Amino acid sequence: MTSELEALGWGADFEETYQAFCAPLSPDECARMTPVRIVGVQRQTFQVRGLHGEEEARLAGASRHAGALTPAIGDWCVLEMAPEGGGRLLAVLPRRTTFARALGASEETRRPQAVRQQVIAANVDLVLIVTTPDADFDLERLERYVLAVQQSGARPVLVLNKADLHANTDWWVQQLRTLGPELEIHVTFAESGQGLEGVRSLLTGGVTLALIGSSGVGKSTLTNALLGRPAAPTGEVRASDQQGRHTTTSRTLYTVPGGGLLIDNPGLRDIAVWDADAADFGELEALAAQCRFRKCTHTTEPGCAVQAAVQAGKVSATRLAAFQAQQSRRARR
Numbered sequence: 001m002t003s004e005l006e007a008l009g010w011g012a013d014f015e016e017t018y019q020a021f022c023a024p025l026s027p028d029e030c031a032r033m034t035p036v037r038i039v040g041v042q043r044q045t046f047q048v049r050g051l052h053g054e055e056e057a058r059l060a061g062a063s064r065h066a067g068a069l070t071p072a073i074g075d076w077c078v079l080e081m082a083p084e085g086g087g088r089l090l091a092v093l094p095r096r097t098t099f100a101r102a103l104g105a106s107e108e109t110r111r112p113q114a115v116r117q118q119v120i121a122a123n124v125d126l127v128l129i130v131t132t133p134d135a136d137f138d139l140e141r142l143e144r145y146v147l148a149v150q151q152s153g154a155r156p157v158l159v160l161n162k163a164d165l166h167a168n169t170d171w172w173v174q175q176l177r178t179l180g181p182e183l184e185i186h187v188t189f190a191e192s193g194q195g196l197e198g199v200r201s202l203l204t205g206g207v208t209l210a211l212i213g214s215s216g217v218g219k220s221t222l223t224n225a226l227l228g229r230p231a232a233p234t235g236e237v238r239a240s241d242q243q244g245r246h247t248t249t250s251r252t253l254y255t256v257p258g259g260g261l262l263i264d265n266p267g268l269r270d271i272a273v274w275d276a277d278a279a280d281f282g283e284l285e286a287l288a289a290q291c292r293f294r295k296c297t298h299t300t301e302p303g304c305a306v307q308a309a310v311q312a313g314k315v316s317a318t319r320l321a322a323f324q325a326q327q328s329r330r331a332r333r
């Protein structure tokens with residue numbers, strides 16, 4: 001494992017599955033493989049980054065129609081290097097976190113064999129949920145964002161931007177605090193750069209960050225402030241495909257100066273439409289059925305099967321928090 005890959009978000013989990021992928025290969029085959037991260041998605045090609053810098057890659061021919069191999073922005077893949085640079089993507093390593101969108105019924109009928117979800121972004125560690133102290137402020141929507149982020153496996157962080165709109169933002173911060181005592185809150189004035197140190201301090205090492213929130217709350221302004229330069233506007237022409245046509249990409253993973261990575265993906269901005277209440281916690285519900293008390297809250301009760309699973313490392317604390325949030329919302333109705 002090298003620090004170069006670590007700066008791109010590589011970790012022991014990916015190392016393990018990458019080694020498992022390479023294990024059955026001959027030493028010659030193995031020498032042609034290298035792990036790369038998807039940093040740009042075009043229609044036919046992928047921009048990838050790894051030990052050999054940034055290059056362009058395609059899906060391995062056989063896998064193109066297999067459906068199983070559909071890398072998303074942020075994915076770690078196995079690249080079979082071509083002598084002239086670039087190469088073919090052979091596999092997607094298991095994801096640490098997944099932002100997916102369920103495909104609608106009409107889309108499913110058109111592509112009956114296709115997977116029922118479309119991955120929007122992979123391996124995002126941290127999501128800034130951005131709101132502002134004005135008409136955008138809607139606790140219920142923010143709560144849905146929090147749950148959607150927890151569902152993905154990433155950690156939600158709340159950002160109250162446009163702090164300059166009021167002399168005192170305490171009331172809004174207090175409201176945000178009701179979303180969960182464990183949630184970190186940052187107050188920013190993105191246009192001036194005020195309050196950004198706190199956000200920057202989250203971007204240590206290979207942490208991958210994404211931003212969500214409604215239109216106009218300042219996601220682009222925050223992104224540009226963190227990158228120290230304007231991010232590529234949506235639909236910017238980045239590369240040419242083999243026919244010489246220009247292809248556009250609006251899904252990009254940026255390297256943040258000073259550490260960390262940032263995924264800019266308009267698709268992520270729309271996750272408010274996700275129905276967090278419909279989120280599936282089947283495995284936790286099965287465990288909950290084994291708790292000693294029927295109305296167990298899975299916090300401190302004796303004989304709690306859910307807590308036992310968390311303690312045994314079988315269930316993540318984040319996933320439990322998302323489950324509890326869903327349970328308490330259902331109880332309130």
Ligand SMILES: Nc1nc2c(ncn2[C@@H]2O[C@H](COP(=O)(O)OP(=O)(O)OP(=O)(O)O)[C@@H](O)[C@H]2O)c(=O)[nH]1
Pocket residue numbers: 161162163164165188189190191192213214215216217218219220221222269
């Ligand atoms: N007063 C004030 N205005 C801000 C601040 N941050 C951003 N803005 C302004 O808010 C407007 C919207 O900002 P954007 O960064 O484009 O918002 P966005 O969330 O990216 O919006 P979409 O691209 O539509 O999703 C712009 O006019 C910004 O200049 C801030 O901290 N204070």
Ligand SMILES: [Zn+2]
Pocket residue numbers: 288291292296297298299301303304305306307
């Ligand atoms: Zn329990």
